[in-house]
Amino acid sequence: MRGAVLYAPGDVRFEERDDPKIIKPTDAIIRTTATCVCGSDLWDYRGINRVDRPAPFGHEYVGIVEEVGSDVHTIKPGQFVIGSFFASDNTCANCRNGYQTNCLHREFVGAEGCQAERIRIPLADGTLVATPEQPAEQHIAGLLACSDVMGTGWYAAVAAEVKPGDTVAVVGDGAVGLCAVIAAKELGAGRIIAMSRHEPRQKLAREFGATHIVAERADDGIARIKELTGGIGADRVLECVGTEQSMQQALRSTRPGGNVGFVGVPHGVAIDGEELFYSHVGLRGGPAPVREFLPDLIDRVLSGRIDPGKVFDLVLPLEQVAEGYRAMDERRAIKTLLRP
Numbered sequence: 604m605r606g607a608v609l610y611a612p613g614d615v616r617f618e619e620r621d622d623p624k625i626i627k628p629t630d631a632i633i634r635t636t637a638t639c640v641c642g643s644d645l646w647d648y649r650g651i652n653r654v655d656r657p658a659p660f661g662h663e664y665v666g667i668v669e670e671v672g673s674d675v676h677t678i679k680p681g682q683f684v685i686g687s688f689f690a691s692d693n694t695c696a697n698c699r700n701g702y703q704t705n706c707l708h709r710e711f712v713g714a715e716g717c718q719a720e721r722i723r724i725p726l727a728d729g730t731l732v733a734t735p736e737q738p739a740e741q742h743i744a745g746l747l748a749c750s751d752v753m754g755t756g757w758y759a760a761v762a763a764e765v766k767p768g769d770t771v772a773v774v775g776d777g778a779v780g781l782c783a784v785i786a787a788k789e790l791g792a793g794r795i796i797a798m799s800r801h802e803p804r805q806k807l808a809r810e811f812g813a814t815h816i817v818a819e820r821a822d823d824g825i826a827r828i829k830e831l832t833g834g835i836g837a838d839r840v841l842e843c844v845g846t847e848q849s850m851q852q853a854l855r856s857t858r859p860g861g862n863v864g865f866v867g868v869p870h871g872v873a874i875d876g877e878e879l880f881y882s883h884v885g886l887r888g889g890p891a892p893v894r895e896f897l898p899d900l901i902d903r904v905l906s907g908r909i910d911p912g913k914v915f916d917l918v919l920p921l922e923q924v925a926e927g928y929r930a931m932d933e934r935r936a937i938k939t940l941l942r943p
């Protein structure tokens with residue numbers, strides 16, 4: 604089979620790789636229906652994370668089950684499935700508490716690379732969620748979004764404890780930030796402030812439910828949020844970037860007693876304990892337990908209630924994966940969907 608391999612910063616190749624095989628009896632092999640490039644893949648693509656040797660890439664996927672191990676009981680060949688980037692048994696204490704990305708037996712699905720024609724999924728029964736039937740073509744992109752960005756945006760809102768009527772600010776206008784707007788709306792936010800400087804992304808944010816756009820950044824952005832909130836800050840702020848600047852912007856845009864949900868993978872972020880102490884701001888985040896939200900999110904997509912598939916503004920054949928990375932790196936695309 605063929606798949607993407609990252610050789611060095613800026614150097615993604617599409618090449619022949621070994622077919623994945625059942626290694627443990629709890630594994631399944633899926634034939635990829637669609638996969639995509641994640642904003643977090645760009646950390647490696649840009650050389651911010653070190654790339655030591657050629658590595659298969661990608662961690663988002665939907666597909667059809669081809670083969671299951673002898674200890675897989677609920678997932679069956681032929682099913683259309685969606686799963687998260689961390690495999691989880693969905694039965695251990697952390698999973699039962701809703702933190703499947705901290706499963707005591709978790710494995711990173713992306714280790715073997717999901718930007719490929721076939722993928723091995725560990726702990727298949729716990730990790731994968733099957734749709735009731737083969738989904739219509741129009742729902743493929745939305746379901747793929749649930750595999751990471753929609754689940755991650757949802758977790759940002761859940762971690763910040765968004766409640767009906769809240770004023771919610773979203774820091775970051777990438778696919779996760781845009782999905783966080785959807786999540787805030789679905790959870791009943793009264794006002795949703797999207798922080799974005801890019802016109803096409805502002806437009807999509809509005810379509811997803813943003814009521815206000817703030818284009819300013821850093822201190823000016825914080826001042827704008829305060830202006831919109833009677834001088835105190837937003838009830839909930841969803842941090843969807845992962846830089847020092849975006850985290851500071853999130854913490855300082857939140858009112859005393861409010862919460863920040865942070866889902867951008869932190870790179871060089873330092874939080875001042877004393878400032879946090881005096882701010883009265885609550886902070887929760889981490890790798891989103893997407894598996895916890897999948898059944899609900901899949902229902903919302905299949906019923907047409909939400910359409911997070913709109914974050915994919917570039918669709919390419921999988922063999923053009925390198926162009927998919929380039930387009931996102933150069934911000935020509937919000938998110939690239941790849942079809943084998």
Ligand SMILES: [Zn+2]
Nearest residue numbers: 695698706707
């Ligand atoms: Zn578990």
